[in-house]
Amino acid sequence: MDARLQRRVQRYGWDRAVDAYASHWHGALAGVQGELLTLAAPAPGEAVLDVACGTGMVSLAAAHAVGPAGRVLGIDLAGAMVQAARARAQELGLVQAAFVRMDAEQLALPDASFDLALCTLGLMYVPDPQAAVRELHRVLRPGGRAVLAVWGERARCGWAPLFGIVDAEVRSEVCPLFFGLGQGEALARCCASAGLQVSVQRRRSDSLDYADAAEACAAAFAGGPVALAWSRFDPAARQRVQARYLEAIAPWCDGGAYRVPAEYLIVAAQRPSTGTAFADAAGAGLPSGTPMQETTVCAIAGGSMS
Numbered sequence: 001m002d003a004r005l006q007r008r009v010q011r012y013g014w015d016r017a018v019d020a021y022a023s024h025w026h027g028a029l030a031g032v033q034g035e036l037l038t039l040a041a042p043a044p045g046e047a048v049l050d051v052a053c054g055t056g057m058v059s060l061a062a063a064h065a066v067g068p069a070g071r072v073l074g075i076d077l078a079g080a081m082v083q084a085a086r087a088r089a090q091e092l093g094l095v096q097a098a099f100v101r102m103d104a105e106q107l108a109l110p111d112a113s114f115d116l117a118l119c120t121l122g123l124m125y126v127p128d129p130q131a132a133v134r135e136l137h138r139v140l141r142p143g144g145r146a147v148l149a150v151w152g153e154r155a156r157c158g159w160a161p162l163f164g165i166v167d168a169e170v171r172s173e174v175c176p177l178f179f180g181l182g183q184g185e186a187l188a189r190c191c192a193s194a195g196l197q198v199s200v201q202r203r204r205s206d207s208l209d210y211a212d213a214a215e216a217c218a219a220a221f222a223g224g225p226v227a228l229a230w231s232r233f234d235p236a237a238r239q240r241v242q243a244r245y246l247e248a249i250a251p252w253c254d255g256g257a258y259r260v261p262a263e264y265l266i267v268a269a270q271r272p273s274t275g276t277a278f279a280d281a282a283g284a285g286l287p288s289g290t291p292m293q294e295t296t297v298c299a300i301a302g303g304s305m306s
């Protein structure tokens with residue numbers, strides 16, 4: 001897909017997500033967000049950048065941690081997400097948190113201006129994730145940390161058929177690189193190619209839990225990467241797409257409720273304190289301090305992924 005079109009699909013798809021995001025995704029993502037924040041350990045007084053901040057769940061937690069002496073900037077492509085995050089920060093009186101609409105690939109921010117950069121489930125939507133990670137490296141001070149999370153291996157995400165099902169109706173790919181960074185060491189290599197030293201690579205097994213089919217479909221279609229396509233489907237296409245999706249996640253349906261397996265990949269890295277030599281973009285090898293392989297199993301859903 002053309003990069004400009006991909007950005008438009010994401011921007012306006014996520015604008016539509018803003019109302020449904022709290023009810024369908026805040027609970028589901030709390031585990032991976034908590035794990036990322038524990039690894040990142042934002043400290044009082046630090047300057048933190050949260051890329052693709054969405055409604056600001058991670059940014060606001062980081063703002064609590066850095067306190068009034070620190071600062072947090074959340075950036076996101078979708079204006080409605082930025083507004084929601086800003087409103088929540090105001091409600092909570094977190095004056096150290098600010099939110100701006102910005103593209104992760106082109107950060108309008110000075111070099112070496114942050115101690116910590118975070119990105120939770122944002123890089124899958126960016127047309128050139130390598131450019132976005134290079135930008136993260138640029139805005140981190142030498143010695144600054146980055147902690148990034150993406151969805152994991154396609155085969156371990158039971159809801160993955162969603163994209164193929166929607167793509168079949170629009171005859172294009174709505175989110176072409178979605179599972180690219182979650183495969184093997186792809187995210188760690190992307191960080192290394194941008195000049196970051198990777199210290200942790202961790203997979204987290206989790207599940208997406210829905211009370212019934214209506215909730216599963218609302219979470220999948222109401223907002224996010226396929227929402228723009230969904231908004232243009234006629235009733236027949238909607239019915240077809242929903243039926244196919246429910247068939248795909250049927251192995252994880254028990255008594256009408258769903259527990260669909262999901263996997264996240266979390267990588268922690270650092271901008272070297274001295275020198276910023278870029279690793280071989282071909283990813284021939286990770287720099288010294290090759291990532292530890294870790295696995296955190298928080299919930300294994302029933303059903304087979306084969």
Ligand SMILES: C[S@@+](CC[C@H](N)C(=O)[O-])C[C@H]1O[C@@H](n2cnc3c(N)ncnc32)[C@H](O)[C@@H]1O
Binds near residue numbers: 015076
């Ligand atoms: C799954 S949400 C994650 C939001 C948040 N990080 C969280 O953990 O709740 C993905 C976010 O990525 C944003 N996004 C997509 N493409 C982007 C881009 N090129 N630059 C910045 N944000 C982008 C979307 O607007 C959306 O808010």
